[in-house]
Amino acid sequence: MMQGAVVTLDRETVDRLSAGIQGDLITPDHADYDEARTIYNAMIDKYPALIVRCAGAADVAAAVAFARDNRLDVAIRGGGHNGAGLALVDNGLVIDLSPMKGIQVDPAARTVRVEGGCTWAEVDQATHAHGLAVPSGIISTTGVGGLTLGGGLGYLSRAYGLTIDNLLAVDMVLADGRFVTANADENPELFWAVRGGGGNFGVVTSFLFQAHPVSxxxxxxxxxxxxxxxxxxxxxxxxxxxxxxxxxxxxxxxxxxxxxxxxxxxxxxxxxxxxxxxxxxxxxxxxxxxxxxxxxxxxxxxxxxxxxxxxxxxxxxxxxxxxxxxxxxxxxxxxxxxxxxxxxxxxxxxxxxxxxxxxxxxxxxxxxxxxxxxxxxxxxxxxxxxxxxxxxxxxxxxxxxxxxxxxxxxxxxxxxxxxxxxxxMMEEGQERVKAAYRDNYSRLVAVKNIYDPWNLFHVNQNIQPDTHSG
CATH class of the missing domain: 3.40.462.20 (Vanillyl-alcohol Oxidase; Chain A, domain 3)
Structure with a gap:
């Protein structure tokens, strides 16, 4: 990836992306552009080249492929709460999951499947109707994806563990465009890595959580x-x-x-x-x-x-x-x-x-x-x-x-x-990222080498691969 490079896209190329997705493609001349690039931390003022508001996992895959093929930096936006502003990127492509709001509660199994654009307020509303809750944070407007992938610490942690301790599976789009499921049996190393390793390994389109009887x-x-x-x-x-x-x-x-x-x-x-x-x-x-x-x-x-x-x-x-x-x-x-x-x-x-x-x-x-x-x-x-x-x-x-x-x-x-x-954390440099993971960092690098050796997903607290290609 040409990180930070200025990329010029011709109209025909952009139009092909727009025609290939069900959601909305927002460019700097779009009426909604300023609203679409606004996140909760007003200190962050970034100007993406493209924002893809994804209607579903197929749109995510199309956006990933477009960014990869056109050598664009990629940011992933869920709830837009990331303090460091890593939901946005200057002159790159933002994969905006916020339209993806599907939630399915299975009260018998006490599980809930949540799409990547949901906030915890939306999950809480759905689970509370069944006398259940998933451990999360302390602010309900926080996005499910960012909080979960970083660990998830909040009111229910002492009783039921971190959010990742209640994560049963994820569905993801990888850097090479594949759709995969990661859980204890399928892609177990990837499943290990996403439980705390952030958005380094792909775009999570849905999460399956264990819920608990909390009303x-x-x-x-x-x-x-x-x-x-x-x-x-x-x-x-x-x-x-x-x-x-x-x-x-x-x-x-x-x-x-x-x-x-x-x-x-x-x-x-x-x-x-x-x-x-x-x-x-x-x-x-x-x-x-x-x-x-x-x-x-x-x-x-x-x-x-x-x-x-x-x-x-x-x-x-x-x-x-x-x-x-x-x-x-x-x-x-x-x-x-x-x-x-x-x-x-x-x-x-x-x-x-x-x-x-x-x-x-x-x-x-x-x-x-x-x-x-x-x-x-x-x-x-x-x-x-x-x-x-x-x-x-x-x-x-x-x-x-x-x-x-x-x-x-x-x-x-x-x-x-x-x-x-x-x-x-804000953007604080690679040594601070390594300190955040301690002895687990080298294993995370090994997973990154397998699933994103090009470091397509680097607008995050980045796990840097030690192999590069493409």
Whole structure:
């Protein structure tokens, strides 16, 4: 592939692609072009040469073949939530899966087949009707494909594992145009690789997931004043290490955004938060959370019984309205040391905008019962995934929030496990990609050599093949 090269396509060539697909072909002169190249991170401003909005797997195959034959860089777009903006590519071809919305739930088998353009909100709606849920993240507008292929960490991870631990099979279009299924029996090495290895090996057109009996949960955030952060964080670190697996919660440092649906008197308030999700018997929830509610002096307690999809979507409008500028930095941690706690207090007490934040997501329980070599996601020996996010509503403040995130991350990185969750990384260079996979990286390269030796699929946290042809 001529990565980054300027490619000129004549009208006849483009017209042949348009005639060969059922979906829409969007070019820079199309009325929908600006909308089609917009993703949730407004910091990303890329100009693809072509965007193929795929109606189905045949369109995906046509787009892959066109990009390969015309030596175009390829990006794959599902939900458009990737922080680094890897759903788009300048002067290349975007395979946009967003029209592919098929979902089939088998309530008897507790499985759900999901096409590659779905968001988790759409999956949650379909499964909730049957009293089921698939472990995913914490924001329902996130695309199924990107979250899954990177691992999938969220509210149900302690109870049921990562999203990839509940992935039974994928259907894919490979770089050479073949349609394949990958599961434990068919193309097992490919199946191993897509469980954490991202979009490096092809375009996943559908996923088959194992679902679990989750309907009503007891959950929501409890917010404490910022001056109680150390007390609450130390308690949380101790509690979550040994808590029953049917209770989970992520810890964050936030300001309450102005204009949010939370009480107006709290807008701008600075505090720490734990957002809980309990999947056990509802009749036991009040007693279980009584001592948690007694911690410190909460300024807001929104805990209560609610449908799981409502918890999943609780922060969609606060943190994911269009037009925000995002800068992410992440790491895994085996422990959060006293030194790390001091740094969280230092940087978390000086958020440069209302929307800047730090989250700690627990990685234990069911996640630890899968081996480090069993999937491409290797960090089964850590206890937390940390993400530091600089967010600005005004582009003029991008440098300020980005510098804060970088300084915060640089101070904490020496205490980390060395690598980060790929779904929370920006474009940070090859060494960071290798650190994200540790000892699994060489096996991923071997799979890449088989399924994409040309590195057609390189607009991602890239696994670089060590053989090249074509």
């Amino acid at each position: 009503m949960v007891y959950g929501g955030p409890i917010i404490w004043p910022i001056d109680q952060t150390e007390e609450i964080l130390r308690w949380y670190l101790d509690f979550i290490a040994g808590a029953p697996e049917n209770i989970s919660g992520w810890f964050g440092i936030h300001r309450v955004p102005t204009g949010s649906p939370l009480p107006a008197e709290l807008h701008g308030a600075h505090g720490c938060v734990i957002t809980w999700c309990y999947t056990g018997p509802m009749e036991a929830a009040e007693e279980l959370f009584r001592p948690i509610r007694a911690l410190g002096t909460p300024v807001l307690d929104l805990m209560g019984p609610l449908p799981f999809p409502q918890l999943q979507s609780m922060f969609d409008q606060i943190y994911y309205p269009p037009g925000l500028q995002w800068y992410w930095k992440a790491d895994f941690f085996k422990e959060v040391s006293d030194e790390a706690i001091d740094l969280h207090l230092k940087f978390g007490s000086n958020l440069p905008s209302e929307l800047c934040t730090m989250h700690l997501y627990p990685i234990n329980g069911a996640v630890h019962r899968v081996g480090q070599r069993s999937t491409a996601f290797s960090y089964r020996d850590v206890t937390f995934a940390q993400v530091i996010v600089g967010v600005a509503s005004d582009p003029a403040n991008v440098d300020k929030v980005s510098q804060w995130a970088r300084r915060y991350w640089a101070a904490l990185h020496p205490y980390s496990a060395g690598g980060a969750y790929v779904n929370m």
